[in-house]
Amino acid sequence: MNATDALRLDETFDLDAGRIEAALRTLWQEAAEQSDGMPVARVQVMNLIVYTEDATGLGFIEEVLSLLPERHPCRVVVLEVDADQPRPLSATVSARCLINPLGGRKVCAEEIRIQAGTDTRATLVDALRPLLVTDLPVVLWWTGRPRPADPVFRRFGAELVDRVLVDSALFRDPGAGLLALARWKDDARVRATVADLAWERVRPWRHLLAQTVDPPEARTRLPLLSDVSIGHAGDGAPPEEALLLAGWLAASLRWIPEDSPAHGRVTLRAGARAVTLRFEPTAVTPGPLHHVRLGAADGTTYSVRAADQSGLGICTVEGPDTARMERMVPFTHREPAQVALAAIGRPGHDPVYAAALAAAAEIALLGATA
Amino acid sequence: MPDNPLSWGLEQQRVPQPCAVVIFGATGDLTRRKLMPALFRLAEQRQLPAGFTVIAVARKPMSDEAYAAFVRDALVEHKVITEGDHALWTSFAQGIRYVQGEFQDPTGYQRLAETLAEVDATRGTGGRRLFYLATPPPAFPVIVQQIGQAGINQTPPEGWSRLIIEKPFGTDLASARALNHELHAVFAEYQIYRIDHYLGKETVQNILVLRFANGIFEPLWNRRYIDHVQITVAESVGVEGRGDYYETAGVSRDMLQNHMLQLLTLVGMEPPVAFDANAVRDEKVKVLRALRPIPPDELDARTVRAQYAAGAVGGRPVPGYREEPDVPPTSSTETYAALEVYLDDWRWAGVPFFLRSGKRLAKRATEIAITYTNPPLRLFRNAVGDGVEPNVLTLRIQPDEGVSMKFMAKLPGQVMDLRPVQMDFDYGASFATAPPEAYERLLLDAMLGDSTLFIRSDEVEAAWAFADPIISGWHERAAVRLPEYAAGSWGPAEAEALIEREGRRWRRL
Numbered sequence: 077m078n079a080t081d082a083l084r085l086d087e088t089f090d091l092d093a094g095r096i097e098a099a100l101r102t103l104w105q106e107a108a109e110q111s112d113g114m115p116v117a118r119v120q121v122m123n124l125i126v127y128t129e130d131a132t133g134l135g136f137i138e139e140v141l142s143l144l145p146e147r148h149p150c151r152v153v154v155l156e157v158d159a160d161q162p163r164p165l166s167a168t169v170s171a172r173c174l175i176n177p178l179g180g181r182k183v184c185a186e187e188i189r190i191q192a193g194t195d196t197r198a199t200l201v202d203a204l205r206p207l208l209v210t211d212l213p214v215v216l217w218w219t220g221r222p223r224p225a226d227p228v229f230r231r232f233g234a235e236l237v238d239r240v241l242v243d244s245a246l247f248r249d250p251g252a253g254l255l256a257l258a259r260w261k262d263d264a265r266v267r268a269t270v271a272d273l274a275w276e277r278v279r280p281w282r283h284l285l286a287q288t289v290d291p292p293e294a295r296t297r298l299p300l301l302s303d304v305s306i307g308h309a310g311d312g313a314p315p316e317e318a319l320l321l322a323g324w325l326a327a328s329l330r331w332i333p334e335d336s337p338a339h340g341r342v343t344l345r346a347g348a349r350a351v352t353l354r355f356e357p358t359a360v361t362p363g364p365l366h367h368v369r370l371g372a373a374d375g376t377t378y379s380v381r382a383a384d385q386s387g388l389g390i391c392t393v394e395g396p397d398t399a400r401m402e403r404m405v406p407f408t409h410r411e412p413a414q415v416a417l418a419a420i421g422r423p424g425h426d427p428v429y430a431a432a433l434a435a436a437a438e439i440a441l442l443g444a445t446a
Numbered sequence: 447m448p449d450n451p452l453s454w455g456l457e458q459q460r461v462p463q464p465c466a467v468v469i470f471g472a473t474g475d476l477t478r479r480k481l482m483p484a485l486f487r488l489a490e491q492r493q494l495p496a497g498f499t500v501i502a503v504a505r506k507p508m509s510d511e512a513y514a515a516f517v518r519d520a521l522v523e524h525k526v527i528t529e530g531d532h533a534l535w536t537s538f539a540q541g542i543r544y545v546q547g548e549f550q551d552p553t554g555y556q557r558l559a560e561t562l563a564e565v566d567a568t569r570g571t572g573g574r575r576l577f578y579l580a581t582p583p584p585a586f587p588v589i590v591q592q593i594g595q596a597g598i599n600q601t602p603p604e605g606w607s608r609l610i611i612e613k614p615f616g617t618d619l620a621s622a623r624a625l626n627h628e629l630h631a632v633f634a635e636y637q638i639y640r641i642d643h644y645l646g647k648e649t650v651q652n653i654l655v656l657r658f659a660n661g662i663f664e665p666l667w668n669r670r671y672i673d674h675v676q677i678t679v680a681e682s683v684g685v686e687g688r689g690d691y692y693e694t695a696g697v698s699r700d701m702l703q704n705h706m707l708q709l710l711t712l713v714g715m716e717p718p719v720a721f722d723a724n725a726v727r728d729e730k731v732k733v734l735r736a737l738r739p740i741p742p743d744e745l746d747a748r749t750v751r752a753q754y755a756a757g758a759v760g761g762r763p764v765p766g767y768r769e770e771p772d773v774p775p776t777s778s779t780e781t782y783a784a785l786e787v788y789l790d791d792w793r794w795a796g797v798p799f800f801l802r803s804g805k806r807l808a809k810r811a812t813e814i815a816i817t818y819t820n821p822p823l824r825l826f827r828n829a830v831g832d833g834v835e836p837n838v839l840t841l842r843i844q845p846d847e848g849v850s851m852k853f854m855a856k857l858p859g860q861v862m863d864l865r866p867v868q869m870d871f872d873y874g875a876s877f878a879t880a881p882p883e884a885y886e887r888l889l890l891d892a893m894l895g896d897s898t899l900f901i902r903s904d905e906v907e908a909a910w911a912f913a914d915p916i917i918s919g920w921h922e923r924a925a926v927r928l929p930e931y932a933a934g935s936w937g938p939a940e941a942e943a944l945i946e947r948e949g950r951r952w953r954r955l
Contacts, residue, residue, distance in 0.1 A: 279456075284492070286452040287461050291495060291570075292604070295450050328451040388533050393496060399568055403496040404537035405489075428455030 091165040091190065093206035099169045100186050107171055120185070122150045123214045124420060125204065125237065129159040130220050137219060139413045140420075141187065145172050148421045149185040151209045155200060156191050163193025165203055201231045215239045215420060216268070221246045222253070224260035233260070233268040241419055243273035244316045245364070251440030254319060258437040261430065269425040274316040275432070276419040277364060280389075280407060281321060284380045285368055288391045298329060300372040301346075305354040307366035307381070314340070314355040316436075317364040322353055323436025324428065325370075333435065336442040349373075353439075362386060362409065382407060462893035464497030465574035466565050468558065470549065470589050471581035472502030472513070476612070478520040481580060484885035486526050489538050491882075493890055497569040499541040501561055505548055513544035541569065549581065550588050555596035562598055566605075573605020576892055579612065586611055587628040594632035610639045610892055613704050614695070615901070618917070619910035626903045639892045640901040644705045646884030649847040649873065651899070653712040653814070654726075656841065656849060663839070664717070666818070668793045673836060674950055676815040677709050679803040682759050683810070684933070685781075689772030696779040697751075698920070701803040703913040707734065708901070709843070710799060713814055714789050723897040727905060734908035736791040745919045748787070750929070750940040751780035754806040757933030764806065764933045778924045781805045782931060784941040785916070786948070800945050802952065806933035811955040812843035826862055835866045838953075847881075848872040 124144070126137055134156070141152060171186045188207060192200055208214055214237040222242035223229045233240050247253020261270045289298060304325060308318040322342070326333060331344035331351050340355040358366040367381035376395030383390050389407030394400040410418070467485065469477055488494050502513050518535060521527045527535055543561050547554015565571050577593060579586055590609065593599050599607045609629070616622030629638055644650055657663055666672070679701050685692040692700065711730035718725035740748050755766040768775045782804030789799070818837040826834065838852040849871045857863040873881070882890075891899055931938040936952065945952055 282452065283456055286450060286456055287492060288496070289452055290450050290461055291463050298451070325452075328454060330451075383533065385533050391496060398570060401496045401570060402537075404533050405492045406534065426455060 088166050088168050091167050091203050096167055096169060096188060096207060100171075100188075103169060103171050103186065107173060120150050120209050120212060121148055122212050123208045124148075124150045124152045125214065125216045125232075126152065126154045126219065127157065127216060127232075128155065128219045129157045131156075133219055136412065136416075140416045142172065143413060143417050144420075145185040147417055150212075152185065152187040153204060153207060154187065154189045155204075156189065157197050157200075158191070158193045159197075161193055162195035163191055165196045165199065166191050197228060200228065201236050204236060213238045213423075215241060217241045217416070217420060219243075221248070222257060224256045230260075230266070233266040235267075237268045239271055239424070240268045241271045241273065241416075244320075245274040245277075247316065250313060250316045250319060251437075254316060254433060254440055255437040258433050261433065270429075270433075271419055271422060271426065272316075272320070272429065272433070273415055273419050274364075275320055275426075275429050276415050276422075278317050278320050278324070279418075280410075281365055281368060281380065282324060284389055284391060284405065284407065285370075285378075288378045288380055288393065289370070294378060294393070297372040297374070297376055297378075299346075300374060301329065301351060301370050302349065302373045303352050303354075303369075303371035305356050305367070305369045305371075307356045307358040307361070307368070309358065309361040309364050309366065311357045311359070314357075315364045318355055319436040319440055320432050321365065321368065322355075322439055323434070324432035326353075326435040326439070327431035328428070333438040333442055336439075342439055342442060460890060460894055461493055461495050462890065463574055464495045464499075464570045464572060465576060465893055466499040466501055466562060466569075466571045467576045467578060467889070467893070468501045468503060468562070469578045469580055470503045470585075471579065472504040472544070473506060473516065474504075474580055476580040477502075479524065480883075480885045481578065481889070482517050482520050483524050483526045484883055484889050486521055486535075486538055487883065487886055488890055490534060497541070497571055499543060499565045499569050499571055501543045501545060501558065501565070503545045503547055503554070503558060505546065507546045508544050510542060510544050514539040514542045517542060549585050550592065552592060552595065555592045555598065559596050559598050573601035574607075575601065575605070576608045576610065578610045583612075583614055583625075586625065590629055590632045599632055599637075606637075606895065607633070608637050608639060608892055608895070609633045610641055610889075612641050614699055615640055615704075615906045616910065617694070617699060619907060619914045622906050622910045626906070630903075635903055636897070638903070639888075639897055640903075640906065641888055642704050642708055642901055643884040643888065644708055644843075645899040645901075646886075646888040647843060647847075648881035648887075649841070649843045650709070650712065652847075652849075652873075653709075653841055654721075658717055667816075669795055669797045671818055672797055673817045673819045674797060674948070675713060675799045676813075676817070676953055677706055677713070677799065677801045678811060678813050678815075678953070678955065679706055679709075680807040680809065680811045680936075680955065681803075681805045682807060682934075684754070684764060684767070684806050685770050685773070687771060689770045692781075693773060693777060693779050696917075697781055697783045697803050697805065698913060698917045702783055702785070702801070703909050703917075704901075706801050706803055707737075707909045707912070709812075709814060710737075710787075710801065711905075713816070714791075714794060714799075716793065721898070723900075726898050727902045731902070731904050731908055732791070733789060734905060734912060736789045736794070737912045738788040738790045739912065740785070740787070740916055740919075742915070742919050742922075745916065745923075748785060748944075749916060749920075750782075750784040750938060750944050751920055752782040752804070752929040752931050752938040752940065753777070753779070754781050754804070754933045755930040757806070757935065759806060759808075759934040766930075766933065767806075778928055780920065780928060782807075782937050782941070784937065784944055786944060798948060798950075800950070800952070802937065802941060804931075804937055808934055808936050809955065810845065813953075813955065814841040814843070815839070815953050816841075817950070826864060834864065840953075846872065 128137060168189045216232050216237040218240060244253055244257055260266060306318050306321055308314045326344055331346045333342060334345045335343045337343060342353040344351040344353060362382050367379060369377055369379040371377045379392045381390050387406060387409050389405050391403045391405060469481060471477060522529060545558045545561050547557060562575060566573055579589055601607050616625050711733040714733040715729040718729045753767045757764060767773060767781050768777050784802040787799045816839045820834060820836050834854055840850045842848050851869045852866050854864050855867045857865055888899060929938040929940045
């Protein structure tokens with residue numbers, strides 16, 4: 077495991093791009109002087125802007141940033157906004173260096189930390205523009221509850237960044253939240269693509285389910301699926317992860333949400349066929365999801381569920397003509413920082429997410445989560 | 447086959463159809479050390495399908511459970527699992543079967559046929575079977591013949607049968623042809639997967655990516671810009687208790703005819719029309735056919751062979767080759783070889799390729815170094831320093847896998863002081879994901895039916911057609927005492943002379 081080391085200039089600046097760049101140059105010289113002859117590599121694959129209004133969440137942000145140089149070295153701009161009082165814009169600079177304990181190269185990524193308040197918040201987009209590294213993608217990680225209606229959030233998406241990463245699980249109302257996010261994404265003025273930590277948490281489930289239905293005989297049954305059940309945490313409405321998983325299945329298999337005959341149930345139209353989707357609250361789950369079960373009209377079922385033993389999953393295939401086949405597989409439980417790190421590094425537009433989000437919003441709109 | 451829409455947008459995680467891997471030589475060292483660890487790691491990475499089954503075939507009488515315990519011990523010994531790992535192991539062990547049988551005994555193959563039918567029915571393997579011959583090569587013909595006679599190479603329409611064999615593929619051109627003939631009596635060429643584990647290494651595959659997925663290298667990849675190429679496969683170990691094997695192989699059969707020529711084909715090949723098995727292998731065969739033969743009268747000028755004498759490796763004294771166990775004191779087997787070879791084709795005409803490989807060299811290192819020609823004009827005549835050095839593009843295969851480029855730069859200051867600097871790309875430091883072991887990659891490819899990284903019969907024969915006259919020429923000179931090099935050195939002085947005669951020198955690794 078590589079260690080990271082932080083270098084910091086104990087000086088606070090006005091938000092002057094020239095002074096900040098000069099301070100960063102000083103920092104690089106210091107890094108080279110302190111490297112004991114090891115070459116220092118300055119590596120940048122993107123600009124990452126981290127927006128936070130919650131001082132209590134800074135610890136988590138720090139944890140993610142400490143992992144960045146190894147996976148996605150970049151220029152980081154952390155925006156710490158005080159949402160309660162005015163504050164002039166100010167900046168500090170630092171660098172995080174990845175040190176290989178076996179010696180050799182030292183890779184450093186630079187960090188600019190900007191403080192803002194209620195009066196200066198609206199100017200952030202303009203202030204940030206000259207601070208970004210030319211010609212590299214710009215990713216905004218919006219920590220805290222996504223606010224599609226907030227003018228600053230909208231300006232980031234319309235004018236400055238290529239990708240906005242949010243966590244839709246932080247919406248107060250999952251259904252309404254996903255709907256708002258889907259509408260924001262489809263707004264013609266928004267040029268940024270949207271990425272979602274909740275979608276990242278669904279990824280291992282998608283992988284396992286895709287594998288389980290991959291054998292040729294299973295693929296031939298996909299057009300025969302008639303029942304889907306998704307087990308999720310809690311005893312109430314399905315969380316965003318369950319809705320996104322349902323949306324993904326619907327979008328991928330071309331099912332059209334049609335009706336919600338009862339709480340937690342949705343009927344989807346697959347050509348002349350109807351598919352019943354059930355959300356099943358489950359008391360004990362290691363994460364937001366517990367199981368997914370696909371049932372075909374001939375009685376064959378394909379299921380994936382989290383095993384009682386942490387870090388394992390169970391894939392099962394059974395049917396009237398086939399012996400029950402169960403396979404225990406590693407089902408990586410990723411720490412939240414690892415999930416964030418993976419989501420930050422995913423490139424560009426994800427059309428599968430866009431389709432899943434739209435379908436999840438439609439499912440929510442039917443009242444399935446009400 | 448219908449599409450799987452649920453896999454859209456996910457990283458390609460390749461999972462084969464449910465199948466059975468039948469391992470002959472299931473209690474042997476290769477199975478314990480490489481095959482079972484590779485199969486279990488694939489299971490851990492979720493790259494084996496539900497219903498995946500291993501059918502072990504060996505001489506000892508043993509139950510399924512006893513063999514599963516044998517595998518578990520091997521996995522614990524090689525630190526693949528710990529004693530405490532249960533759930534995943536239990537799931538993997540459910541797919542282990544054991545069949546006792548002598549390789550030449552038809553009744554063993556009948557039991558194997560019954561077991562295959564049983565797993566087809568109960569585990570959904572559907573007549574998909576991969577036979578892996580992890581046995582000494584002399585057993586290959588009889589096993590393949592018995593598989594044919596038992597009819598277990600025949601499968602239903604949705605099934606397939608494939609055969610993996612390990613090198614050496616013959617000991618000379620005639621025996622390689624004979625082996626191919628025997629294999630082809632039972633399996634078609636497209637069903638045969640000849641393993642050279644070097645091709646399973648990520649960095650070897652990256653040679654093709656570097657060349658054909660980047661715009662900047664390929665235009666400079668020819669005789670106009672390249673002065674020469676050095677391919678080094680150096681081992682610091684000796685024969686490691688395998689003196690009797692090495693006596694029959696020598697470095698020529700152990701390294702030169704296979705690994706080194708495979709590396710040469712990847713550096714020398716033309717771009718394939720597609721990245722598929724036959725297109726890639728067609729181009730590799732062309733390189734082997736373009737190798738200019740080394741006639742007997744040029745053997746002394748263009749090749750060097752030598753044997754290691756006592757010396758020290760890593761500060762530890764080690765014996766000479768002739769003092770190793772199972773090596774006769776009069777042995778004339780070469781443990782080092784260096785060659786100057788040429789490809790007589792449009793791209794490479796006149797460019798020397800220097801190949802060297804040996805045991806008990808200073809360190810373990812495999813690399814391909816491409817040395818570019820110097821600029822046409824010496825512009826910085828008055829520069830301080832040693833003058834302009836050629837650019838060298840180095841592809842490091844092992845250890846420290848990576849790519850580096852040496853170029854000239856000016857030292858900061860008032861005078862024109864030129865120094866070579868190295869631009870380095872290190873796979874280990876650049877990607878957080880550990881590359882798969884070669885056997886994991888190759889076993890998975892074989893289950894998926896992708897033979898790109900396996901060697902085709904015409905490749906084997908073309909490689910032998912080049913190497914055979916060299917090896918036989920050396921053997922005709924068996925009476926001449928081989929040059930020696932001290933263990934822990936970089937080889938004999940004769941090898942230095944071979945390359946320096948051309949005004950070049952071996953790279954210091």
